[in-house]
Amino acid sequence: MKLDFEISTPRLILRPFKNADLNDFLAAVHDSVNELSPWLEWCDNSFDQHDAHEWISASRLSWQTDFSYEFAIFSRFDDAFIGTVSLSAIIPMTNSANLGYWIKTGCHRQGFATEANIAAVQFAFQMLGLTRLEIITHIDNYASQKTAKACNAKFECEARNRIYYHNKPLDGLVYSLVPSDLFT
Numbered sequence: 121m122k123l124d125f126e127i128s129t130p131r132l133i134l135r136p137f138k139n140a141d142l143n144d145f146l147a148a149v150h151d152s153v154n155e156l157s158p159w160l161e162w163c164d165n166s167f168d169q170h171d172a173h174e175w176i177s178a179s180r181l182s183w184q185t186d187f188s189y190e191f192a193i194f195s196r197f198d199d200a201f202i203g204t205v206s207l208s209a210i211i212p213m214t215n216s217a218n219l220g221y222w223i224k225t226g227c228h229r230q231g232f233a234t235e236a237n238i239a240a241v242q243f244a245f246q247m248l249g250l251t252r253l254e255i256i257t258h259i260d261n262y263a264s265q266k267t268a269k270a271c272n273a274k275f276e277c278e279a280r281n282r283i284y285y286h287n288k289p290l291d292g293l294v295y296s297l298v299p300s301d302l303f304t
Contacts, residue, residue, distance in 0.1 A: 123183055127191070127239045132232065134191035134205065134239055136183045137176045141192055144201035146172040148224035155225050159261050161285055186210075189243070193223070193236045202227045205236045207244050207253070216252035217244060219297070221267065228263070234270040238302075241271065245299045255295040256282055268295040272302070 127134040137145070149156070149167050156163040162171075182188040190206035203223035210217040219240060223233045244250045255273050257264040269275075273295035282292035 123180060125183075127243060128196065129235050129239050131196055132202070132235055132239070133194045133196050133199075134236055135194075137179045137190065137192045139173075139176060141201065142169065142172050142176060145176065145192070148201050148203065152222070152225040155228070156222055159258050159264065160222065188217075189240075189248075191236070191240060193232065202232050203236070205233075205240045207240060207248070207250075210248075210250075214252065215250055216254065217248075217250055219244070219253045219255050221264075231270075233267045237267065237271045241297055241302065245302065251298060253297040255297070256292045257295070258283060258285075259291055259293060265293060265295075271297065273297045274301065 123136045125136060146167070146169060149163060149172070150165075153163055153165055153167075179190040182190065188206060188208040188210060190204055190208075192204055193202040194200060195202060201224070203221065205219070205221040207217045207219060219237060221233050221237055221240075241253060244253055253273075255264070255268045255271075256279075257268065259278070274297070276294045276296050278291055279294050280291050281289035282294065283290040
């Protein structure tokens with residue numbers, strides 16, 4: 121997929137990361153460490169400019185090779201970095217992928233995650249032709265569970281050892297989306 125791809129929503133622009141996003145991305149991670157670190161293993165105070173550069177490089181390569189699709193999320197009004205939404209673990213055999221997301225702390229509870237997720241879900245089903253997306257949340261990640269439900273994802277189960285976090289398997293909650301969920 122080309123790296124100049126962009127999705128617009130009423131309030132957001134979603135696009136692949138650019139190298140120029142490094143400082144905004146790094147600042148958002150640092151500002152959000154307390155809220156994100158319980159759920160995202162890579163997110164801690166040691167995340168630095170080198171890590172951010174590696175992240176962006178890997179994200180861009182994944183786009184170019186159709187391995188995964190991570191969108192950087194920006195405000196349409198002031199181009200402020202808001203967070204990310206990604207389609208990863210794409211499995212051709214099941215025509216499915218995982219949907220993941222995080223929003224920087226200063227932008228919580230404004231509906232940005234839901235708006236960005238719905239745009240990414242439409243991209244997954246309409247552009248990529250996928251037929252199933254899964255959202256896997258930690259048992260105690262109530263904000264992510266609320267976002268999954270707001271996107272019309274259906275709760276399926278509590279899956280044993282579904283998340284691997286700090287070298288330890290943890291149970292996770294599985295939500296799913298299929299194309300008909302966009303229209304119900």
